[in-house]
Amino acid sequence: MVKPNDLRGLIDLTKTTQTLLTHFQSSLASSSGAPNASDPQVSSADIPNSLEVVKTCTTLLRSHTTTLSLLLLTPPLTPSALITKIGDVSSGALSGLVAAAISTPQAGQKDELGVLMRGEVKAQVRRLIGTWDDVLAIVQRLSEKRQTAQGKGKTKDEGPTESERQDVLAATGVVWEACDALLKLCTDGVVGLVIKKAQELRSVLLDAIEELKEWGEDVDNEDDDKAECSAGEFDNEDEIFGAANKLGKGDKELKALLDTSVKKLKMVGLLYQALIKRRLKTFSAQAQAQAAASASGPATNGDAKHASINPVVKLDELMVLLKAIPETADDLASAFYDLDEDEAKRTLDKCSGEAKSAVALVKKSWTGADDEFTVWSGKWVDAFDAA
Template sequence: MTDNGIDDEIVESLNKVLGIVVNARKAVSTIDKLNLPVELDNSPLSMLDSIGEMIHQYTTKLSIAARPPITKDALEKYSNDMSNMVSPLIATLQIYTVDKYGKIIYDRLKMHVERILLGIECLLRSVSPKPLAHVTEAWKTRGRLVTTGMLWESCEKLQKLGREGALGYVLEEWENFVSMLEDAVSDMEDWKAGESSNWDNFDSEDEDEEEEKENTTSEVRTQEQAESAKQLLRQLNACKILFLSIKKHRLPKTASFHYLDDLYEKMKRTSEAIDEVVGQFQEDFDNTKDELDLFAFCGKELAQTCITEFESDSFTAWYTKWLENWDQSWK
């Protein structure tokens, strides 16, 4: 058989696998919950770790098999092995539903599944000796930006979700929230001291330190501005104390999925409110009321979650006192 004939056979085989992958990707957004027997209803998240590991292994083997000299049998074997993992991957969206495992798990899972399927499609097209079929609009708009590296990264994130669950994700995001809060404190201290940046001059992401200094001007703050900044700094630092306490006392390993969903959303809203209020101080100090009100509300809402979810906890009194001080700071 000629090389061209072998290529045609490879393309035919890869197209069959690609059809499975593309149809699975189309089904992601419309997939229905799977009603499992009671004894199977509590599937361990560790299954995600196993699925992610196997897909990583098969896609790696397929990538290696596609290197010269290309062996038709090897390409077909590993592409078929990989296609056998598509059904278990899709089934995870039917098993780990929002009502049972929470929004954090489901949203992260759905994102990883979509990216893995798009990554597999990218890999199949890259190893084929000729262009493959099943070119969808999603491939035209997103697929060309995907790399096999992103595929393996998504597999690793799926594995991490299986090992660490929602708590692992919340802890990771907590680090980001605290880092952002510390940046907000630093920005407010600079603003209070009279520093402001001339953003019109920032036309490049590669500004060096000297250029950054040139684009920073100094202003004399009014007494009202200085007092308001001082007050906001106290509230930002109080919020940081709350965040630090949450990690220590309100993120137990036994936390339910739905509690973590709620706590994460409250932390996220508070973080966003902080970003908005500091930004508004810097841009338009005379019109900060809405941002301050939102920050006050979000901080209170977050503290209340720490109280209501742990009514008999020994630290409830601490959060109650924090909330009293928080309310008082806005009067």
């Protein structure tokens, strides 16, 4: 026999736990990443490998959620078991997960993850917490329904309706999906994440190139169509509203700049491929060697300022540049659509500078040595400047 006080305690626990989850979300959203007094106690000494902690806590949370789901689906509702399970999740799996996600290396400690990876971990943990908040809402709803039934004298618990069962299963499935995504992130590690991001950014860049190329190729077709019309007439609405930003045959200088821009951007797309293969995929294997090499003494060649950078910091800087290039390419396309030649030149110079900065940053391997990419990158810069 379920006691009314048990149900009341379960309902109260769901509400206080939801408040706790809101606080966790706020901590994870903090730009500084610094915990405050009410956050889970975070010590880098206690969390030497935050990804392993995230992985362990996520696996535990997935298991707890499965058990909680079964408790909700199997009548009668057992508040004491649910209270214990929710308490285990909030004080164990979730607290550990948040503590690992917001932990940062202390002064003098080596950063194993970097800004990009830490940001991705935080984002995925926030998503996972949001999915578990939905599970708590279902627990509260079923508990309040049972409390109301008891108030009407109904002693037998008939269990959840089919609709409620589907809600429980759906919410559980969403939690599982978020857990699996976070576990994959931990398994793939920093290298897996940066490769995925770089491939996505390259795709965005290639889309921008294709759109710009198609816009330029429309020139001859548009002019031929207009020649068949009398002055001031248009074939359709597209010509009426698109005429203002069409490149005419008389815009030879702008057309030449467009051709140069498309050629250079294609070369940047090729650069992404080379960086993914020769630098991002080799990061894990060479980063430790680079750290040891940098500790042995300062570099003495012309690339000293890049060779001495911590590998994880250098990787973050590279990803910032790789993210900026497609954004600048979009700005370049906008300048062409506005038929603004001066702005197009400035934006192309900016995009070119970003690409060459990326090359210079990782011209040498992670160990600071010349390799195949070093030679290739020199040839690429020469060809890029000549394009």
